[in-house]
Amino acid sequence: MSSRQNVETTLDNATIDPNLTWTTGNVAEAFPGVFSTLGFTFLNEPVELAFRTMFLRLGVFTSNQVYVPERAEDMFWTLFAGRAAANIDKFREVANITPGTSATAIEQQLFGYVRQETVDENSVRRYPIILAKAPRAVARLPKQHDAEFAEVRLWRLAQLDGIDELDYAQCLAVLADARARFQSIMIKHLVVAFVSSGLTDRLADTLAALDLSHLGPGLLSGVGSEENDVAHDLWALAHDRITLHEFTDRHGYHGSDEGQLSGVSWREDPTPVLNRLDDYRSITADSPRAPHNRSLVQTRARQRALAELESALPRHRRLAAVLITRLACRWLALREQGKAGYLLTFDVARGAIRRLNSLLIADGVIDRADDIFHLSYDEVRAGVTGSRHAQVDHRRARYYERRACRLPRSWTGLPTLIEVGASRAPESTGVVTGVAASSGVVEGRARVVRDPSTTELDEGDIIVCETTDPSWVSLFLLAAGVVTDHGGMLSHGPIVARELGVPCVCGTDNGSYRISDGQRIRLNGDLGTVTILE
Template sequence: MATGNDSQVIELAQIDASMLGLVGGKAAGLGELIKAGFRVPQGFCLTTRAHVTGEIPEGEVLDAYARIGGGRVAVRSSATAEDLPDASFAGQQESFLDVSGASELLNAIRRCWDSLHSDRAVAYREANGVGPDVHMAVVVQRMVDAKAGGVLFTANPLTGTRTDMVVDAVSGSGEAVVDGSAIADHYVLDGTPPRADGCLDRDQLELLREAGAAVQESFGCPQDIEWAIARDGGLWLLQSRAITTLFPLPPETDDLRVYFEMGHMQGMLRPFTPAGMSALTRGAKLWMDSAGLSGGAFGDAMGIVPVGDRLFMDFSDLLRNKRIRSRLPRMMEVYGPRNVEIVRRLLKDPRFAPTTGGLPFPVAPLLKKGLRVLPKAKFEFIRIIAFPAAARERAFRTTEKLKRRAVAPESASTAERLRFAEQVQRDFMTASEVIWPLFIGIVVSQFPNALLKGIATDAELDTVLGGLPHNVTTEMDLALWRLAADLDEPERELLRFTPPAELATRYQAGELPDIGLDDFLSRYGHRAASEVDIGVPRWSEDPTQILSTIAGYLRITDPEQAPDRRFAQAAERAEAMIDELHERARRKRPIRARLARFCMRRARRLTGLRELGKFAWLYSLSSMRAQLLRVGEDLSGQGRLEQAGDVMFLDLDEIRAAVRGTDQRALAVERKSRHTREMRRRAVPIAVLSDGTDLEATGAPEAVADGAMTGLGASPGKVTGRARVVRDPADARLEPGEILVASTTDPGWTPLFMTAAGLVTETGSPMAHGPTVAREYGIPAVICVRNATAEIETGQVITVDATSGTVTPE
């Protein structure tokens, strides 16, 4: 058998992972198994060199076939984009078993080659971002005379638990497990004695467990292993590849911890860049320090723990605290019903039994801070309630001050720019003139719930908060609508029929007519979708999403569907509802009725400010981004980064090390690759244990009646329309009357709300930005609908009923 550099056939025992481009993923994995000493059926690989030429070297193949004894063999595809760390390609290309004889062997090889271009394989590559430059190698191995066979996962692929192994097995060849043609015996190896029925006994299961542990240790990550137990009792490994669907593990800890996903509260389910997570953590530390809360149950940074580059928070100490744990279900209601159900289960879990009884925060500094803040709180409450207009004026004036202070000096060294970026959030964290009125507005908006209990429904009270004035996010959306409405006919034609990305390029080159976009971006250009991550370009850098949204606005022809009209109608309904609720309550409780009306009217004058806090904070985040990009330019010029943008794939400490001389090119490239992989992940667990367990996956399945999907009503109303599933708002267009279905939303998505008839999200909270804006536009919204973007298809007619919290396909 040829073994030189020009060989087209190589023995499996001569292959290792460095030969991936020559032998493909499956053969590389088999070679590594053999190298590590595992039993693998004898065989050879027809390399990608043959596939490139398109000719099977029949002589070499048949000589190799004779050397392994001829007879029955398995012929399996081994593409160069197969069995990779982030994409398994399981079942996308063909395998053929019990192939016998020269003619059948050559035909099977040709069919493996052909399967590279099957519809399913092409679609899978496109979905996983794999380019067209893919080639096929083919593995040929002796068949095992199997008594039993199947698949072993060294971590539980359904729950994510790394301490469990899962075995699916059938009598005879395990191919029936792989292709799903037989009902397999299912075993979970979780440390307890496994059941002894089915096609495997306990000794065989222990043999598989030991082999799985050894293979996982050898490869360094959880593995998906195909295996066969021969009739003589010997275990053979037929394939091993990484389990690519597992959500990444939290950081290693000494005890069992639980983490809840909190990025959805900021409309952020995509992975953070390392710089973005680092900036958020730094801001959290600054706030905790200013509030006197550092060092308690949430540590020094609000309990933030990056998991899979997403924003999670550690709730372990609260669950184990005797004073707090019973209150947790109520506290978690703001995060959605799915979180509440998980907390209730954890309260019964002996692993989270109470172990502490003190307060979850350091008492002395908190008490000292409270004694200082309490008189201030009383003063602010009285003056803001008495003079809301003056409070708003102070808040907006302070916001403009924060905007000016977020501008860095033009002449600064690299180290000075980094230092400015590290400190620029500090001013916002102590901007009380912004924080007090929005906080008091939110508090006052909750008073009518108690005052009108038994008189007003939740939906009616939500209606009171529709069409709120003084909201910077809705003002932004309406400003964009006015921009679109003022366009002349040639401008409308240009924006309606030119791809948004092309328009953005022309705008940045100064080749687009003056449509008012400069003015809009001067006010709102520091925003973007997923804007809490400084690694994400701002609209001022890339206005593609804004131009796409304008094109959507231009397709509105019904005057009643015009966003400004819809907003005004929501405000009219709110004022009418206040009068109606006052009259209804006055008959039974006249004093409460007057007080409730006062609170509702004050809420309408103040609650719109709830968006101002984030709006003001974003000035510092946008400035951080700008300064770090300048730092990146300097570092790339000095050869410490490949390109300026790579600075976003380092955290602040790593950027500081680069400024001091460390070459961070390799680290940034590795982080960028990881970020790209995580960007393709569609599902993010809402709560995980430190052993990787997805807590929602271990719960009882939801009962769904009549095909309805259940969630949480977050904006009142009921609407039926065609769904538009949107995963990235950058180039999305909603036709008027369509229902927006998304994983999550943040203020950067809200321009799409102007044409949406309803909103469905997989995560969220009634208090989060997206549902709040939906209420102000009078758009029915149901949030926390599990798997909505997978279960609902674009164009499908659905009914969104916020009263029942359901989404029903028609």
């Protein structure tokens, strides 16, 4: 058994090259929490192939490099104790042969920090091929991305209609289709992530040279994102301008733990949405807190920041500055669209899986509602027969054990697991530092959030969490500010915070464990600091 196959069986890497460095940054935001057996085996190969196909399309890789490695060390991602981690060394290799970026830039933009020992070793050997392939691929991608996203939205609704009546073979066909579509949109999503990182890095360099780095969050605000649409429709639902059915048709693929196939979507259980409606009903149409007014404010903030940038440049350099800003904003919006795209495929896969679960219960193979998530994709695809109760019970027990631990932000070799309960060591005073991701200064009560579906916020509360996903938008509308452990300027939380005008500090590493629920804090989204006041 190869080490990759061993990971798919155990959901862990008991042995790994001691010289490789790993991170939970970025990848933990896409797939937060602990993987079930079915969740990981369904996604492992498509994600790895998506990374490699993306680099092939940009000319970075050759066709011989598009394969699924047998060694976990050679993959762009893997699992440790059931949780996702990215291979920093693989991304550094790619950055070192790609024009317009570097290992330093990749670490900062994708993972929110740069290691002290990072040394750029750029090589031009692939530049001719990249320059021949990448511009054409990048130029075509936005329209292709928009078209595929629109098609997947329609496909989701068509597939979910009548999914509860499918037989076993039909469910497998839907699953295979969802998996192929996931890989297709993930390829485009990764191109967007890579290109937007380079564009944002160029913009940051321009601003730093002019001593205008403070304009960065403003220039990247008001770009228009899928989560903005969720916010608008949440408000519209609360004010009876759309129905719940219309809302779940548009956004029902979001929900608790949506980055995991085992999560429950709003389509399946809209309770978390319904529980927020009273809060949104108190926001009138003319309130500054209303989503449409927030969007207008952020668009104007971007225009003011752009005007300040132009005024600081000689006339002959202004056009280039405007162009790079517009491109960065366009590709940031595509980042959120891509994430929504693969979540759409998750919702269809989830529907087919839950139907298969009911069929297996009827056959006596399993006996609980979510038991199927503790079988592998290959096992389900081959046709599961006989009792699997003991196997499922063992895997479920390991799954819940792993939920009690988390991974560090980065490590070399094997990670030291951090026990969630024991790791809390709140401070009475002090300053937590991170990335200045969305401008503004606010003071308020810290609300340390582990599960957004069960959290109640009062006006003026500041969300403090490990990471966010699109289902958190319902909280963002109510929060005075956001602090996250993971991520950088291009992570989901900061993008949505800038869209809604919510001050944000991200990439604090362990802020949600240093800050105690209920403490009064001051968040400075301009400096990237969180001060514990009491």
